[in-house]
Amino acid sequence: MSIWSYANPRKFLETTAPWVPWLMWLSAAVLAVGLVWGFFFTPEAERFGSSVKIIYLHVPSALMAINAWLMMLVASLIWLVRRHHVSALAARAAAPIGMVMTLIALVTGAIWGQPMWGTWWAWDPRLTSFLILFLFYLGYIALWAAIPDPDSAADLTSVLCLVGSVFAILSRYAVNFWNQGLHQGASLSLDSQENVADVFWLPLLVCMAGFVLLFVSLVLLRTGTEIRARRIAAMRARARRAEPVRA
Amino acid sequence: MMDLGKYAAEVISAWGISLALLGGLVWWTIARDRKVRAELERTERDHG
Amino acid sequence: MRALLARDLRLAVRAGGGFGLGLAFFLIVVVLVPFGVGPETAILARIAPGILWVAALLAALLSLDRIFALDHEDGSLPLLATAPLPLEMLALAKALAHWITTGLPLVVAAPLLGVLLHLPGAAMPWLLVSLALGTPALSLIGTFGAALTVGLRRGGLLMSLIVLPLYVPVLIFGAEAARRGAEGLPAATPLLLLAGIALGCAALLPFATAAALRVTLR
Amino acid sequence: MRALLARDLRLAVRAGGGFGLGLAFFLIVVVLVPFGVGPETAILARIAPGILWVAALLAALLSLDRIFALDHEDGSLPLLATAPLPLEMLALAKALAHWITTGLPLVVAAPLLGVLLHLPGAAMPWLLVSLALGTPALSLIGTFGAALTVGLRRGGLLMSLIVLPLYVPVLIFGAEAARRGAEGLPAATPLLLLAGIALGCAALLPFATAAALRVTLR
Amino acid sequence: MERGGMPVLTGVSFRLAPGQGLVLRGANGIGKTTLLRTIAGLQPQLSGSIEGAGERAGYASHADGIKPALTVTETLQFWADLYRSTLPEEVFDLFDLADLRDRSAGTLSAGQGRRLGLARLAVISREVLLLDEPTVSLDAFSVKRFASFLRDHHLARGGIAVIATHIDLGLDLPEMDLTPYRAAPEARGGSDEAFL
Amino acid sequence: MERGGMPVLTGVSFRLAPGQGLVLRGANGIGKTTLLRTIAGLQPQLSGSIEGAGERAGYASHADGIKPALTVTETLQFWADLYRSTLPEEVFDLFDLADLRDRSAGTLSAGQGRRLGLARLAVISREVLLLDEPTVSLDAFSVKRFASFLRDHHLARGGIAVIATHIDLGLDLPEMDLTPYRAAPEARGGSDEAFL
């Protein structure tokens, strides 16, 4: 059986529905472990003081903000090429999650910036590109919401997601070029682990795993919701057509 | 309660806002799912 | 395609959305900014390229909904779409007409506007080249955004929201080139990148625009 | 009159010209300006009040043609004019709806926008008061200009030209008050003058607007 | 009600009592719309007088002034509010809009949109209705329905109606052909007169 | 030319040879406009096929797409250019526009504007004309004139016409009532199917 059979809405629901609650609980547990560990059982960093604890929310949410967009891009491509409804709806389901992740990264970063850089906001490249990413999410979600016909909405948002991805990459480079910035480098890359001591790194890893799990379970749940909503709309449309035009 | 030093306000507000956002997202997702499920059941009964 | 371009330009001129409006807009911005930020020469000169670039972008953004909305409302759009002209060409013609009414006036008037804002003379050629390269890209991107939102409720707001992040790279490279030029730094890199973006937009975006139009016309 | 106001606001919200568009516009300006002029804090802080005031003025100016033009095009305006509502009230309702969609959002969002532009905290109250007093005057003046040019070819351009000089005093006093406030100088005089202008506009301009409408509706 | 003299039409004159209607006829461009707009007070007559219209008149033009973003109910509610009346339930039945209540006006078919435009007239309930080609786009059944609305709901209750139309409404109203009133080239009027 | 199946209409099917016309009938909202748009290729059919239209078809909608700022001649010239044909002098006579040549389209009366919209069809000279209520707002004389244009200039030269209308054009064309083709409730189609 090919993987595409899961693109049938009914089959998708049947397969995922039993899993979703368990996944939710699992992600809650992993998140709880990571966050409690990070909040209560990590030391302070010498340069950051206790403010380093913000990292356990800041970095995972920043990662997920980008990964959610990547997932939407893949799902949009699948919809455009193979026209599987589930993938269009999954892209739609992922967007608000990605947007909240972006918002968390922005807010935690802004709050962190006040003690570290002495300002809430700086036009630093990474901050700026997150602001732009946030705008992309907003536009994408608003476009979905504004188009009444679901297929047209799926088509147009997919085109936007494709074009938007290209421009998101462009603006990342543009922003880097424009301002060299205050923000930390990517010191978390796997080959340079020595930058961050294990005391910070391990709980952070758990938090990241928790965020990934949370994202997956929320996307599955929301996709199911979207499918059910479409089913309601389809049944109502059929019922409406049954009524005579004129008595 | 543990001592967060001079950054207490920042850390707590950052965590508070973030957890509130996460919680809100989860709550909204689940609430909407419940609503749609109930609606679907009703629709299936009416127009089934 | 030439017929469509001619019609759009004629309509723009007659309805007051043409060259004249573009020029008036830039003049307004340039007159207002000194009233707003105060008359000090040093500051004005420092922000002049940025202000002109932001003005170009606002002018493009705010005139986008004219691109398709009017034709949609009065029913011309389906008639145009059934004419023997590929939708890609329609998209290109619309973008070109938009550029001629919003981008070109700025390029033409930039020397005068620069003087009003005390832009140093050496910066002028850089500003001109960056505007000449960047504004067509703004029109092409905007046409795409307009096609995505034809006929939607909240179309105007949505379009700004969608188009704005797409505009960022153009704005950054454009303003950066002009600024570096003004300060005597090497400005070739941002200009080249800008040219690359403009070419890429011209080559690819009409297809995306046509695809979007096909969907919105349904 | 309340019905008309409610309708206009609802239409604005639905069509994306409402509160949302106002906010989006200011956010756009505030995001674009640093991209344009560069990220240096000192310069941004220096030009922040001026930029916000110019943005308020542009937002008002650019949305003026929506005030009557849409109702004129789809034939609602004659229907509204034959309704049992004095034209003066129509003018006032239209101006109020315009202010709620363009002026109010700016007043509300100014604190956030100020942070993004690094506006010093002490300047904030002055900026807010000056905007709260000045933006209603902008809407009233704009409604008058819109009424003068309903249904004219080139209406948009003409309107900008007519309205712009009328806007200049408001801009000067408003931006001056905000700037003096930011620099800790006494700012009461320009604020009082601004308040005077706003009151005068509210008391007199609706009559002029109604008179203009009566002529343009012929 | 009287009026006379203008560059398009000249010498037109009629008077209608409560409960009477009048159908205006004439080729395209003869001036029916112009006449109705003048009676509605939207443009000044060059000479002559119009009595009794003004506040009491409701005008329906070629364009329905329908906002695509509002729903059918919202549209009618707006006009009801503006004219300080309430929105009677019966209009939805009278104009066969019951099924379309919550549809946004932009998605209506041509005839459905026209029905909405006409329903507005029932909502604002003016004594004098000035109707410019009210039945355009309507199918035969809807035309009949509208005609019976006019007869039973409007004229029977003492209303007055002046209707410009090219088709036969099936109402037994007096007709007035505007062709003879076409302004002759030397008919003067308006402010040009002062310069001739 | 064939087509079938969609949520509004289902099972509609017809074939027209050169020189033939077809009149579509049906109550408001039955789906005439929808059918014509589908044939014109503006919206996809849910199932079934349409052959031979496409490039050869010219579509005229409810709205004329007239720009108030252009004059009558400019409007027609634009369509001629867009369709790469020339603007034949005779259209001005055919549609009685000779006197209005240089008037800007915004000042035309309703029927004059409609005549301009129809004149466009003569300018673009497509083999297949898809006409949606072409005679709305026209007076009796203009209707006759348009009917004879269709008969003598279009059908007689091997053209095809599909016309949706509520009135009688006085042409001797076969009629097709769409009422029986109303999509039945269980008619499935479109992407909703995947969710039912």
Ligand code: HEM
């Ligand atoms: C609104 C503001 C901010 C945004 C949008 C933001 C965004 C990001 C992103 C996207 C990452 C992930 C980078 C990666 O893993 O490669 C990151 C990591 C990080 N951020 Fe921020 N940031 C912001 C403010 C701050 C501030 C104010 C600080 C502290 C002074 C900070 C400290 C860090 C640290 C320490 C990391 C981990 C970097 C690493 O070592 O890889 N961020 N931030």
Ligand SMILES: Nc1ncnc2c1ncn2[C@@H]1O[C@H](COP(=O)(O)OP(=O)(O)OP(=O)(O)O)[C@@H](O)[C@H]1O
């Ligand atoms: N602004 C204008 N300038 C010049 N002529 C005009 C203007 N507006 C209208 N006209 C002309 O005035 C005449 C009367 O127009 P009106 O709209 O009253 O006609 P009508 O009888 O309603 O026609 P229809 O049946 O086509 O609606 C027409 O010949 C029209 O072309």
Ligand SMILES: Nc1ncnc2c1ncn2[C@@H]1O[C@H](COP(=O)(O)OP(=O)(O)OP(=O)(O)O)[C@@H](O)[C@H]1O
């Ligand atoms: N966007 C939409 N959403 C829901 N229903 C729609 C939409 N657009 C059209 N309809 C409905 O589809 C049906 C067919 O409309 P269509 O315009 O084809 O009718 P028509 O036969 O041309 O009617 P008329 O004679 O009034 O022009 C109508 O009942 C209409 O209300």
Ligand SMILES: [Mg+2]
């Ligand atoms: Mg008329």
Ligand SMILES: [Mg+2]
């Ligand atoms: Mg129709």
